[in-house]
Amino acid sequence: MLSHRTINYAVPPAGSFWAWSPDYDAVEWYDGSTLAMWQELHGVLGFLGDEGGVPPLGAVLLLLAACRDEWLGLCIPFHGKVMEILHAADSDAIPFEIKDTLVRGLKVVNDLPKDLRSSFPAKCLLVSALFEGGPHSLPRDESDKILVELSIHGPRNLQGCVPEMNARARFFRDLRALRSGLARHDGASLEARLRTGLENLSVQPAPLPAKSDDPRLLLDRLVATGGECGAAAAVAKRAIAMMNFPGSFGTPQDLPVGGISDITNRGTVDRLLPGELAWDDLVLAARLVHNEALYFRREIPPLHVAVGHTVLLDRGLRLWGTARVFALGVALGLRHHPALNGPGETFECVAALTDGFARLDLATPGGVFAALETLVPAAGPDAFLTAWWDAAVAADDAAVPDLSFITAKEHLDDASTTQLLGEIAAWIHGRAGNFRVLALGRTGDVEVQAWSPGGNRTLFRGEIDLDEMLPSPKPVAKEMVAPPLRAKPDPLHAILPIYALDRLPFLFPQIPQGSAILAELGSSILGVSVDRRLMRWPKTGWGGQELVAKVPGRQHWMSRDDGSKAIVIASGGKVGDSVRVFRVEEDRLHEIQIAASKHAFPRLATVSGGAVLLGYSDGVEAISLESGSRVAHLPVEDWPTGPVLDFDGEGIHLIDSGMGPAKPLEKWPFGDPSWPRMFSPHSVAVSRGVVWVKRGEQAYKLDPLKLTWIETKAPNLSFIDFERSDFAPNPGVQLDVARFDTRLEVWCDSRCMLHFRDLTHEDYSPWSILLTTSAASAWNESWGLCSLEPRLRLPEEGKPLPLALRDLQQRLTGQARLSP
Numbered sequence: 097m098l099s100h101r102t103i104n105y106a107v108p109p110a111g112s113f114w115a116w117s118p119d120y121d122a123v124e125w126y127d128g129s130t131l132a133m134w135q136e137l138h139g140v141l142g143f144l145g146d147e148g149g150v151p152p153l154g155a156v157l158l159l160l161a162a163c164r165d166e167w168l169g170l171c172i173p174f175h176g177k178v179m180e181i182l183h184a185a186d187s188d189a190i191p192f193e194i195k196d197t198l199v200r201g202l203k204v205v206n207d208l209p210k211d212l213r214s215s216f217p218a219k220c221l222l223v224s225a226l227f228e229g230g231p232h233s234l235p236r237d238e239s240d241k242i243l244v245e246l247s248i249h250g251p252r253n254l255q256g257c258v259p260e261m262n263a264r265a266r267f268f269r270d271l272r273a274l275r276s277g278l279a280r281h282d283g284a285s286l287e288a289r290l291r292t293g294l295e296n297l298s299v300q301p302a303p304l305p306a307k308s309d310d311p312r313l314l315l316d317r318l319v320a321t322g323g324e325c326g327a328a329a330a331v332a333k334r335a336i337a338m339m340n341f342p343g344s345f346g347t348p349q350d351l352p353v354g355g356i357s358d359i360t361n362r363g364t365v366d367r368l369l370p371g372e373l374a375w376d377d378l379v380l381a382a383r384l385v386h387n388e389a390l391y392f393r394r395e396i397p398p399l400h401v402a403v404g405h406t407v408l409l410d411r412g413l414r415l416w417g418t419a420r421v422f423a424l425g426v427a428l429g430l431r432h433h434p435a436l437n438g439p440g441e442t443f444e445c446v447a448a449l450t451d452g453f454a455r456l457d458l459a460t461p462g463g464v465f466a467a468l469e470t471l472v473p474a475a476g477p478d479a480f481l482t483a484w485w486d487a488a489v490a491a492d493d494a495a496v497p498d499l500s501f502i503t504a505k506e507h508l509d510d511a512s513t514t515q516l517l518g519e520i521a522a523w524i525h526g527r528a529g530n531f532r533v534l535a536l537g538r539t540g541d542v543e544v545q546a547w548s549p550g551g552n553r554t555l556f557r558g559e560i561d562l563d564e565m566l567p568s569p570k571p572v573a574k575e576m577v578a579p580p581l582r583a584k585p586d587p588l589h590a591i592l593p594i595y596a597l598d599r600l601p602f603l604f605p606q607i608p609q610g611s612a613i614l615a616e617l618g619s620s621i622l623g624v625s626v627d628r629r630l631m632r633w634p635k636t637g638w639g640g641q642e643l644v645a646k647v648p649g650r651q652h653w654m655s656r657d658d659g660s661k662a663i664v665i666a667s668g669g670k671v672g673d674s675v676r677v678f679r680v681e682e683d684r685l686h687e688i689q690i691a692a693s694k695h696a697f698p699r700l701a702t703v704s705g706g707a708v709l710l711g712y713s714d715g716v717e718a719i720s721l722e723s724g725s726r727v728a729h730l731p732v733e734d735w736p737t738g739p740v741l742d743f744d745g746e747g748i749h750l751i752d753s754g755m756g757p758a759k760p761l762e763k764w765p766f767g768d769p770s771w772p773r774m775f776s777p778h779s780v781a782v783s784r785g786v787v788w789v790k791r792g793e794q795a796y797k798l799d800p801l802k803l804t805w806i807e808t809k810a811p812n813l814s815f816i817d818f819e820r821s822d823f824a825p826n827p828g829v830q831l832d833v834a835r836f837d838t839r840l841e842v843w844c845d846s847r848c849m850l851h852f853r854d855l856t857h858e859d860y861s862p863w864s865i866l867l868t869t870s871a872a873s874a875w876n877e878s879w880g881l882c883s884l885e886p887r888l889r890l891p892e893e894g895k896p897l898p899l900a901l902r903d904l905q906q907r908l909t910g911q912a913r914l915s916p
Contacts, residue, residue, distance in 0.1 A: 101238060102245045103257045105153055111263040113177055114157050120252040123157060125170075126177050132160050134251055136216055141243060143220040149233035150242065154270030155277070156223055162202035163213040163222070171199065181267045189839070191855040193591075194271055201278040204286065212290045221290050226277030231822045232269070268835070276822045279587040315432065318461060324421050324468055325461070331425025331560055336433050338558045339544065356392045363391030404495035405436045407502065408484060409447040409456070412474040414504035415536075418562055422536055423502050424467055425560075430500055431458040442495065448472050448480035453487075477503055481516055485523070497529035505535040505543065521547035588823045588831075592843060592851050593877050594864050595825045599683070601875045602849070602866050603639030603888050605772040606631055607764055611701075612652040614662055622662055622680070624652040629847075630664065630685065636764055639772075639888045643683045645826035645847070648676055655703035657721055663703045665710075668696025675701070677708055677721070690724040693717070699735075705743035711735075716750065718743050772868035772885065774848040775805075779815035780834050782842070785909030789850070789867070790815050798865070800905040803872045803884050803896075818844050854907055863904050874904060 108115050113126045123131045132140075140160075144150045161167060175187070178198065184190050205213065205222070212218050227233060234242070261269070318329035359369070369390045372380060383389040409427045411420065427445055430436060437443060445456040450472055457463025474480065481501075488497075499520070507513050517533060524531040525548050532555070535543045540562040544555045589596035608623035608631070616622050619635040628647045631640035649666025657663050662680035667673075675693035678685040693710055700711035707718040707727060713735075718728040728748050736752030743749070765771040775796070777789035787798040788811060795810035818832035821843070825831065832844040843851040848867040854860045861877035866888070873883030882896030882904075883889045 098245055098249060098253055098257065099241070100260075102242045103254065104259045104261065105150075105234075105242050106246060106251065107254050107257045107259045108154075109259050109261060109263040109266050111181060112154070112266065113174070113181065114154065116251055116254065120250070120255065125161065127173070131157060136219075138246065139216060140220055140223055141246075144223060144227065144233075144239075149236050149239040151227040151230060151233045151273045151277070152266075152270045154266060155227070155232070155273040158198075158202065158270065158274055159205060159223060159226065159277075160219060162205040163219060164206075165210070167202065167206045174198070178267075181263050183264065188856060191841075193275060193855075197271055197275045197278065201275065204278065204281075204283045207283055208287060208290070212287065218290070222286075225286060225290060226280060227273070230273065230276055232273035232276055272822070279822075314459065314461065315428075318464060325464055327421050328425040328428055328464065328468070331422060331562075332428035332432065334560045335426050335429030335542075338542070338556075338560070339429065339433065340435075340556065356394060358393040359390050360393050361387050361390060363393065367391045367394070402495040403441045403498050404493055405430075405441060405443040405498045405500070407431065407443075407445040407500045408481070409445060410477040410480065410501070410503040410507070411448045411470060411472040412477055412480075412504075413472075414506055416471060419504065419536065419538055420468070420471070422540065422560070422562060424464070426502055426534060426536065426542065427456075428458050428464065430502075436498070446484055448474065448477060450474065452483045453480055476510055476513055477507060478512055478516055481513075481520065485520055489523075497524050497527055497531075499524055499529065500532045500534060502534045502536065505537045505541075508533070508535055517547060518549075522549045525549050588825065591823075591853070592862055592864075594851065594862070594875060600642050600847075600849075601881050602864075602873055603634075603641055603883075603890070604629075604631070604847070604866070605639045605774060605868055605888065608633070608640075609652055612654045612664070614654040614656070623654060624664065628652070630680070634891055637887060638891065642847070643680075644685055646828045647678070647685065651697070653701040655701075657703055658706050663708075663721075665701040665703070665708060667698065667701075668693075671696055675708075675710060677719075688721055688724070690719045690721070691726050693719070700739060700741065702741050704741060705745050707743045709741040709743055709748060711739065711741060716741060716748050718748050770870060772871045772888065774866075774868050776846065776848055777818070777844065777850075777867065779817045780842050780844075780850075781811070781813040781815045782836055782840060782908070783811075783813055785905070787842075787852075787908060788813060788815070796867075796869070798872075798908075800874075800908060801901050803865075803874060803882065803901065805867065805869050805872055807869060818842075852908065860907070863907060874901075876900070876904070879903065 114131060115124050115126070116122075117124050117130070120134070122133045123137060125131045137156075137160075140156065141150050141153075150156075161170065164170075175198075178184075178190060178194065179187065182190060182194075208222075213222060233239070259266070315329045315332055319326045319333075369392065372383065372389050375383065380389070407427050407430050409423060411423070415423050427447075431443060431445055445458050446453050447456050447467065447470070449470070454470075456467045458467065472480075501517070521531045531547045533545045533547055533552075535545065537543075540560040542558045542560065544557075545552050546555055586596070594600065604625075606625035606627065606629065608621070608625055612624035614622045616632065621633040621636065623631060623633070623640075624647050625631050625640065628649070629642050630644035630647050631642055633640040647664060647666060648669065650669055651667040653665040655663045655665070657679070664678040664680060664685065666676045666678065668675065673696040675690075675696070675698060677688045677690055679688055680686075690708060694712055694717060698710040698712055700709075702709050703721070705718075706722060707720050710717050710719070711732070713732075715732050716730040717726055718730075719725070720727045728743065728746070730748035730750060732750060736750070738753035738755040740751040740753045741748065742751065775791055777791050777796070779790045781788040781790075789796050789798075789805075790810055793810065795808055796805040797808050798805055816834040816836065818834050821831045821833045823831045825845070829846055832846075834842045834844070836842070839854070839856055841853040841855060843853065843862075845851070849864055850867060851862050851864045853862045863874055863876050865874045866872050868888075871883070871885035871888060873881060873885065873888040875881050879897070879900040881889055881893070882900050884895060
């Protein structure tokens, strides 16, 4: 028995663009042509199920359709099917996003090389690249249940089942998932993702199998990531080409060594007895034919002795910086060097830790990434070598040891290190093994030495150009500065241009926290609002412009450091947190690392003498802004009425100002009933050009000509709830959306902004309106900021043009747009 979950997922609604074949062994396009066999589709969904949740089935089928060579020829007739599904009267009624996804987005997939979209493995990787971990994918547990039911019962049992969603709603859901997946990549990045397995250059690639027959696959993928891992892989390639080690024979039994164990009448010509060669040609030929000739049977040589290759990687102070990447690259080259990876041979890489050593995984990208993260603050490698040697002696491995020690060249001048290396060389020699020391210089030079009790000798020297692997920035004349690289376009900016601005254009009617106010140059004020946003107010009593969307912590204080930079001190958000300190630099917060505070919630905080002063019920602590360490402490038994803290570089001073606790600025309209109040709606309705929003049981009606939201009773209309979208303009800020047919979209920002998008005209710039009672403001890319309330626009700006408000009204009623 199939569950409703599986039926809603795998059964197409009536009028959909796809259907199951009569015998339910394939998926058919709406015109009856076969789109995918069930075995292929089941394999693709199973592949996604192993990686995470499965996306909507219609989105997967549209992607599989785009993989067909004849996709472009199917687009024109499919356009008519889309109009039928959406109940659109003509092509103009189809939303631009749907056209863009079906035409431009899927053309990116169809333009891929055929080997990346035609085979079954290629389709699995393609679907994974676009949908894996996407916001529209089902949860992992639900996906597993659906796949299990389909695997057990098969699609034949779907016959006669009816899903809950109609074709139009289902198509919108499929297109949202498909558009979200296509927004991850352009053509070049998608092809790179399919060939290299990398989502983008800043994301760690998926691990390869622990063993790979061809190490070039791993090294090429690491090079493609760029950065330090790419540089290490590039060094590894050079090291493999530069270092020459003696190889071993693959089959010792085939070597012509050893004595004679027997005489037989079977063998090869090279093993004939010398007496057989005394016969003349005819007699010898006859003896060979009749198997009368005699041959030596050679003695079988001993089996190949197991060899254990070990690389010891020093990670001390002398191998920090660029040398750290250099050393790891050489170790990576040894790990994949053909001479050190023969049949039956083992390999391990051991790296230094602060208190011992750890084994590294240099056969997967994840292991290489992890190897770059550890730094060991040790002056020399003696402790690391001793710890490894003690463990090796205790293990007493029967394999012949082949040891390579990678270190900085300067360590070979330390008497204690060279003495320890000599003792290890003697131990290795006693077990018939080899011991090499790879000394690395800071300029990229490599010297490989063979150590033994009889002395040391240099095997070879070489040099690797580190500047080529890790290019350092060089000063360039101003007239020769290259233009910056274009960033990948943000799909949200194309939908809502307001988020492409450096800063939101609205002045929000926010009130600052009483302790987090700082006077700026002139009359402007910098502060943290009551909803934890860093804002700048043009003057008291005005709305503020948002600089940072969310400041951590529950309570905040503001002060200045010795360089007159604004400092934000934030308490913890919950018990167990620590106080955090931020410096405001170019309207951004740069965190200053300081020691953990006494507890999360101080009663007073300020900056004085280059230190953060945190006051608690029993004392004050001073934490340096430069070093981050705690530099002073002052016990306090009784706090004065108006405490003022000061730090002179040596001690903390507590003074009573006699003025009592600081009061909120009187010019802020805390009790002014005309001051705009912000609100956040849950649903929206649009009827005959009138916009209504509802929060709980309360409704608000928009008057576009007066730019006000009027509180009223909720009308008897069909309100549409906002649904969570895929877009987050800032960390902690999520956009919701409500769609009205194919003409209008209403987006809601959690910071109390509504955005209206007219989908009937591609060149139309959306209107954004602030959700505030008694007075509101609106913004449009062409008209700019409009508000009849002076406190919601900059003091020097005048009233909005009547044409701008008329354009807003006509846009909501679906009339022609006015020209600014």
